[in-house]
Amino acid sequence: MQASTSPAAGRPRSDLNADVFAATLRSVDEFGYAGATMDRIAVAAGVAKTTLYRRWPSKGALITACLVEAFGPAPVVSEDRDELLTTAIRWGAAKVAEPGVGAAFAGVFTDAVSDPALREILSTELQAPYLRVLQDALGESEQRVRFAIDVIMGTLLHRMGISGEPMAEDDVEALIAMVLGVFR
Amino acid sequence: MQASTSPAAGRPRSDLNADVFAATLRSVDEFGYAGATMDRIAVAAGVAKTTLYRRWPSKGALITACLVEAFGPAPVVSEDRDELLTTAIRWGAAKVAEPGVGAAFAGVFTDAVSDPALREILSTELQAPYLRVLQDALGESEQRVRFAIDVIMGTLLHRMGISGEPMAEDDVEALIAMVLGVFR
DNA sequence: CAATTACGCTACCGGAAGTAGCGTAATTTG
DNA sequence: CAAATTACGCTACTTCCGGTAGCGTAATTG
Numbered sequence: 534m535q536a537s538t539s540p541a542a543g544r545p546r547s548d549l550n551a552d553v554f555a556a557t558l559r560s561v562d563e564f565g566y567a568g569a570t571m572d573r574i575a576v577a578a579g580v581a582k583t584t585l586y587r588r589w590p591s592k593g594a595l596i597t598a599c600l601v602e603a604f605g606p607a608p609v610v611s612e613d614r615d616e617l618l619t620t621a622i623r624w625g626a627a628k629v630a631e632p633g634v635g636a637a638f639a640g641v642f643t644d645a646v647s648d649p650a651l652r653e654i655l656s657t658e659l660q661a662p663y664l665r666v667l668q669d670a671l672g673e674s675e676q677r678v679r680f681a682i683d684v685i686m687g688t689l690l691h692r693m694g695i696s697g698e699p700m701a702e703d704d705v706e707a708l709i710a711m712v713l714g715v716f717r
Numbered sequence: 718m719q720a721s722t723s724p725a726a727g728r729p730r731s732d733l734n735a736d737v738f739a740a741t742l743r744s745v746d747e748f749g750y751a752g753a754t755m756d757r758i759a760v761a762a763g764v765a766k767t768t769l770y771r772r773w774p775s776k777g778a779l780i781t782a783c784l785v786e787a788f789g790p791a792p793v794v795s796e797d798r799d800e801l802l803t804t805a806i807r808w809g810a811a812k813v814a815e816p817g818v819g820a821a822f823a824g825v826f827t828d829a830v831s832d833p834a835l836r837e838i839l840s841t842e843l844q845a846p847y848l849r850v851l852q853d854a855l856g857e858s859e860q861r862v863r864f865a866i867d868v869i870m871g872t873l874l875h876r877m878g879i880s881g882e883p884m885a886e887d888d889v890e891a892l893i894a895m896v897l898g899v900f901r
Numbered sequence: 902c903a904a905t906t907a908c909g910c911t912a913c914c915g916g917a918a919g920t921a922g923c924g925t926a927a928t929t930t931g
Numbered sequence: 932c933a934a935a936t937t938a939c940g941c942t943a944c945t946t947c948c949g950g951t952a953g954c955g956t957a958a959t960t961g
Contacts, residue, residue: 543906544958565831570948581909586950636830642878643827646820647749652881660879680888684868684895687875691867694826695844697836704864711868711899715891727937728927754917765940770919 546588553578553585554599558633561596566640571595593651596641601658603634607666615713617670622685622709629689630699639694671716684712730772737762737769738783745780746817750824755779777835780825785842787818791850799897801854806869806893813873814883823878855900868896 556578560569571592575582589595608624611617629635645652660682668678688708692700700708740762744753755776759766773779792808795801813819829836844866852862872892876884884892 541906542904542960544908546907547958566827567831567948571950572948582949583910583951584908587907590950592949639827639830642875643750643823646823646878646881647751649881652879656879676888680891683875683879683884683888684872684892687871687873688867689871690875691826691871694830695836695840695867697830697833700867704860704867707864707899708868711895714898715895725937726929726935728929728939730938731927751917755919756917766918767920767941768939771938774919776918 549578549580549584550588550602553580553588553595554602556580557595557599558603558631558637560633561637561640562633566596566636569637591651593641593644593648594654596637597651597654597658600634600637600641603631604628604659607663609666609670612670614671614716618712618716619709621667622712623705625685626689626700626705626708629686629693635690635693635699639690642690673716677716681712681716733762733764733768734772734786737764737772737779738786740764741779741783742787742815742817742821744817745821745824750780750820753821775835777825777828777832778838780821781835781838781842784818784822784825787815788812788843791847793850793854796854798855798900802896802900803893805851806896807889809869810873810884810889810892813870813877819874819877819883823874826874857900861900865896865900 553574557569557574560574560577563569564573571582571585574595575585585595589598608620609617610620629638641651641655645655664675664678664682667673667681668675671678673681685708689700692698692704737758741753741758744758744761747753748757755766755769758779759769769779773782792804793801794804813822825835825839829839848859848862848866851857851865852859855862857865869892873884876882876888
């Protein structure tokens with residue numbers, strides 16, 4: 534056990550996750566989710582394709598890890614519910630608007646519909662943490678928070694998918710107003 | 718000209734669109750969007766794959782046509798705004814919950830992020846009609862109606878994508894309440 | 902030194918989207 | 932009836948992508 538603390542023998546892993554993630558988002562931004570092939574990502578990251586598969590079991594897993602890294606921890610900045618929700622929504626909108634993030638999200642998202650294993654990864658690694666944090670901070674039921682996440686992320690991603698562009702400022706504000714209206 | 722009314726010469730097209738659409742949704746429901754290959758759809762419909770490509774230029778186009786057929790015209794049943802919106806949202810939720818429809822929608826949706834041509838098809842053939850009808854019935858600006866569609870469809874599809882299951886009754890009711898709260 | 906593990910590389914497999922070309926079936930027109 | 936025309940089924944093919952296997956080599960520990 535203690536896989537993380539044991540130095541173990543052998544050549545250590547090179548520090549290239551950051552390069553790979555950056556190359557992944559760049560590729561998705563430039564060629565779209567389907568066009569961002571593992572070969573292209575590998576070349577863009579200056580890494581062998583086999584190295585990618587040594588670290589992530591599939592393209593979906595790589596993209597999900599990339600998204601987890603891109604989003605990072607949820608910004609729980611306040612104890613005021615309105616302020617907390619406002620910040621969180623603006624944060625989500627900004628993240629989705631980052632180059633490649635929205636397309637990557639939508640892509641892995643759809644693959645997940647067909648792929649239960651990927652859905653599991655997506656659910657536990659990406660959604661669950663935010664679900665817990667928000668549930669705790671808002672003191673709401675899991676069902677309510679799940680609903681809120683569906684509304685917020687669903688709206689942002691739908692706009693991204695239909696128009697190809699992230700949601701504009703004033704629409705984000707409308708989204709905030711709507712959600713605040715429900716969660717008070 | 719008059720392509721639709723001219724009987725023209727030659728063998729007429731067989732009446733198999735309905736069979737193809739049904740086979741498409743069945744395949745998507747059973748194998749997921751990615752797993753519903755053109756070969757499988759063709760076999761399921763009892764049709765040659767080349768025939769599919771004679772009628773639709775790509776898999777995305779076929780699925781979109783299938784969705785257009787599955788959704789049909791928007792149900793504008795009332796002049797009362799609340800009743801109209803309520804009916805429309807319940808109708809959308811029910812459609813997304815139909816076998817294969819949600820997965821097909823999510824799939825073509827994500828392909829569209831990477832594929833501008835498909836996004837054009839999706840936008841003009843699927844979204845635009847509803848946009849117009851709702852804009853007319855509600856007397857709202859295009860921006861507002863577009864936002865409403867993003868919220869409604871985005872929420873329903875996000876739930877479908879994350880959980881693999883359509884949204885439950887009471888969550889749909891919450892969605893209705895939320896949207897009504899904004900559009901009054 | 903040996904042992905161990907990671908990396909790069911090349912080559913490959915399986916499968917799916919989409920295409921080409923042929924023979925044939927079902928029509929309209931003369 | 933015959934010719935022209937268009938659609939269908941079928942087989943075969945190309946291209947591309949996700950994912951795997953195996954080898955030589957580099958970096959680390961003991």
